[in-house]
Amino acid sequence: MTDQPSGRSADSLTDRVARATPGAVVQRVRGLSDTAIAWLFISPTILLLLAINIFPLIWTVYLSFTNYRANRPGRAIDWVGTRNYERLLGNEDIWGYLQATAHFVVWTMVIQVFIGLSLALLINRNFKGASFWTTVILIPMMLSPAVVGTFWTYLYQPQTGIFSYIINLFVAVGPVDMIGSVDLAPWSIIIVDTWMWTPYIMLLCLAGLRSIPEYLYEAAEIDRANTWQKFWYITLPRIMPFLMLAVLFRGIENFKMFDMVVELTSGGPGSTTEVASINLKREAFEKWRTGYSSAFAVILFVTVFGLGNIYVKALNKVKQ
Amino acid sequence: MRIFGACLAAAALSVTAVTAMSTQEVQAQDKELTLCWAAWDPANALAQLGKDFTAESGIEMNYEFVPWTNFADRFINELNSGGKLCDLLIGDSQWIGGSATYGHYIKLNDFFEKEGISMDDFAPATVHAYSTWPKGTPNYWALPAMGDALGWVYRKDWFARxxxxxxxxxxxxxxxxxxxxxxxxxxxxxxxxGRDIDGKKVYGLGIYTERGSEGITMGVTAAMYSWGFQYENPDKPYDMPGYVNSPEAAEALEFYKSLYDCCTPPGHSDAYMVANLDAYKSGQVAMQMNWFAFFPGIAKDEDVGGDKSGFFVNPAQNVAASTLGGQGISVVAYSDKKDMALDYIKWFAKSDVQKKWWSLGGYSCHVDVLNDPNFPNTAPFAADFLKAMDGVKDFWQEPTYAELLQSMQKRVHDYVVADKGTAKEALDKLVVDWTEVFEDDGKL
Structure with a gap:
């Protein structure tokens, strides 16, 4: 069903576009080189990226050398040199926030990789109902972090929460105050993040496991390799790129973790779980120290960018 | 042709009707005001009261009530961005310095003079706290709207056993x-x-320990003021060493921590108004500190109201003093309906409106209400409210108040809840933080 003559329908798309292009435009385009045309096509995207990514970054770097405060529109912006950076690096509290962040990132990665890989190996056995359980395991990942943080505060409630109740089934220690205790609060956020994001690691590991050709295991069987040897010499190297990719994604996400922790602990008790992003938000949008918080943002950016680059290089080596 | 004519007439009528409706809608929108405040019991009373204003003036009232946890973030951002959401704002007392300095509120002196609204008609402590900036000068940026102070509630029925x-x-x-x-x-x-009362395990106190906004500062200062705490040298503004970290201040802070350690329910490490109310209303604690604003609700509560609860003013240790709560009502400078907003303030300042405001559960600051000889008998907490308002002290109201507040939240929460260092060390660090803030602001 076409209103075009049958001879025309056999034309290529390029021919039809060429015919439909007005003569004046054709003249103009004919005068351009291939490179110029390529630039013409990609320039909107480049402009968009410059506007929403590069410009804010450059602007943040500029602001980090000033005393600018976003809540004082009329006040002159003074250049303060490296003062914001000196203050930040000389502030022992900042090191505390970075330490809290590192504790959170490292432990969530270690635990999630261990549990995620174990779950993937289990699910990969294709037992009856494996698909159903895969879906069930993925549910936490589909929830909003803010919602997860809020409802876990109820689960952690020392007197009425189920967490304390379950602990007391095994050890009668009385109400367990996960959020209010300095020792337990860092673990409370690690547990919740693990509950929520282990499925993600599992999913990537599962993709890796499913990509391993069966003949490798058959060859190993012929060579009389045991289960551990098959895992160590075939499975692990084959899924390592997937695993490292999962760790990279989760590591970056957790480095800037905010909503779940705010809902769960507000950074407390004291500053025990005040991860870098919470402090950054407080400095930028509660204290309105825009220049100072820009400097902190730049430091965090450089840290994540640097670590990310090192990690990607390691990932590429593993792939090779 | 006749059909065409009829269609044309019908179309013309429809256009006229739609235009008329749109005009009415626009006019209706023009006769609307939006008042922004926190979402809590007194806000409901104010919405009730506002119906009288609508009946009198024909101006519809809309309300934007935001939970306390997001109250400051939401509305300070609104002001900083020059937003037009709020025509009237009942903002916290501490915001007045910043809002006056950065032009978020309009100055009300000329309006008060023109309309014959006298600040002498309002309790001096409330005028000082909610309306003036710079402090103590006759520059008015708000009308005292909701008097409030931190008080205490106890289980009268348990105490009587x-x-x-x-x-x-x-x-x-x-x-x-x-x-x-x-x-x-x-x-x-x-x-x-940990006592067993009627077969249920109960606990001692509900005190403020919240970390995110202002909770623990409001609680801790209730103790510190009673020990005689001062923010600065009375003769030398912003001179803080020896005042903020005085031995009395450190002792009060230490004492507050001892209350947290000995007498609060498990998990009470991030508790502010609502958490304290919940703990008290559910029969979990024998006493709670909270704002007087909540007391009408407690007095009427099915489980703990009536004779079951008693109220008292913040106890003195060395001096009688209470933490100030409450707010003034201001006209937002970015509003397109400033004249109507001023009409509301003019109406709200009337003596009979203020009397009704109190009767509905709002805390009037008007002297006609407070100085009425019968006022102490109008509610079980009315007499204590008067006592409290006689000795209120507020946190810094400087334009930099948010920075000052966040520093105090961190330092005292670190000490009281997270057990970090000593009270003296916490206050010493606070002096360093606050000095830096005032230096940056050019005041030191």
Whole structure:
């Protein structure tokens, strides 16, 4: 069903576009080189990226050398040199926030990789109902972090929460105050993040496991390799790129973790779980120290960018 | 042709009707005001009161009530961005410095003069706290709207039990009654902590420990003011060493921590108004600190209201003093309806409106209400409210108040809840933080 003559329908798309292009435009385009045309096509995207990514970054770097405060529109912006950076690096509290962040990132990665890989190996056995359980395991990942943080505060409630109740089934220690205790609060956020994001690691590991050709295991069987040897010499190297990719994604996400922790602990008790992003938000949008918080943002950016680059290089080596 | 004519007429009529409706809608929108405040009991009373204004003026009132946890973030961002959401704003007392300095509120002096609204008609403490900037000068940026202070509520029915009274007296050597000082508060807290009452385990006290906004600062300062805390040298503004970290201040902070350690329910590490209310209303604690604004609701509560609850003013240790709450009502400078907003303020300032405001559960600051000889008998907490308002002290109201507040939240939460360092160290660090803030602001 076409209103075009049958001879025309056999034309290529390029021919039809060429015919439909007005003569004046054709003249103009004919005068351009291939490179110029390529630039013409990609320039909107480049402009968009410059506007929403590069410009804010450059602007943040500029602001980090000033005393600018976003809540004082009329006040002159003074250049303060490296003062914001000196203050930040000389502030022992900042090191505390970075330490809290590192504790959170490292432990969530270690635990999630261990549990995620174990779950993937289990699910990969294709037992009856494996698909159903895969879906069930993925549910936490589909929830909003803010919602997860809020409802876990109820689960952690020392007197009425189920967490304390379950602990007391095994050890009668009385109400367990996960959020209010300095020792337990860092673990409370690690547990919740693990509950929520282990499925993600599992999913990537599962993709890796499913990509391993069966003949490798058959060859190993012929060579009389045991289960551990098959895992160590075939499975692990084959899924390592997937695993490292999962760790990279989760590591970056957790480095800037905010909503779940705010809902769960507000950074407390004291500053025990005040991860870098919470402090950054407080400095930028509660204290309105825009220049100072820009400097902190730049430091965090450089840290994540640097670590990310090192990690990607390691990932590429593993792939090779 | 006739059909065409009829269609044309119908179309013309429809256009006219739609235009008329749109015009009415626009006019209706023009006759609307939006008032922004926190979402809590008094806000409901104000919405009720506002119906009278609508009936009188024909101006519809819309309300934007935001929970306390997001109140400051939401509305300070709104002001900073020059937003037009709020025509009228009942903002916290601490915001007045910044809002006046950065032009978020309009100055009301000329309007008050023109309309014959006298600040002498409002309690001096409330005018000072909610309306003026710079402090103590006759520059008015708000009309005192909601007087408030931190007070205490206790389980009168538990205190009246003879066996408990006897046991308490034997243990502490004084009666189980309204505490006269903070030491007695602690005795009561210890006495009820973990006690079995009517088959239920109860705890001593609900005190403020919230980290995110202003909670623990409001609680801690209730103790510190009673020990005689001062923010600065009275003769030399912003001179803080020796005042903020005075031995009395450190002792008060230490005492507050001891209350947290000895007498609060498990998990009470991030508690502010609502958490304290919940703990008290569910029969979990014997006493709670909270704002007077919540007391009408408690007095009427099905479970703990009536004779079951008693109220008292923040106890003195060295001096009688209470933490100031409450707010003034201001006209937002970015509003397109400033004239109507001023009409609302003019109406709200009337003596009879203020009387009704109190009767509905709002805390009027008008002298016609407060100086009425019958006022102390109008509610079980009315007399204590008057006492409290006589000795209120507020946190810094500087334009940099948010920075000052966040520093205090961190330092005192680190000490009281997270057990970091000593009270003196926490206050020493606070002096360093605050000095840096004032230096950056050019005041030191």
């Amino acid at each position: 003879p066996e408990l009274r006897e046991e308490f007296k034997a243990k502490y050597g004084h009666e189980l009654e309204v505490p006269k000082n903070w030491t007695e508060v602690k005795h009561i807290g210890e006495f009820f902590q």
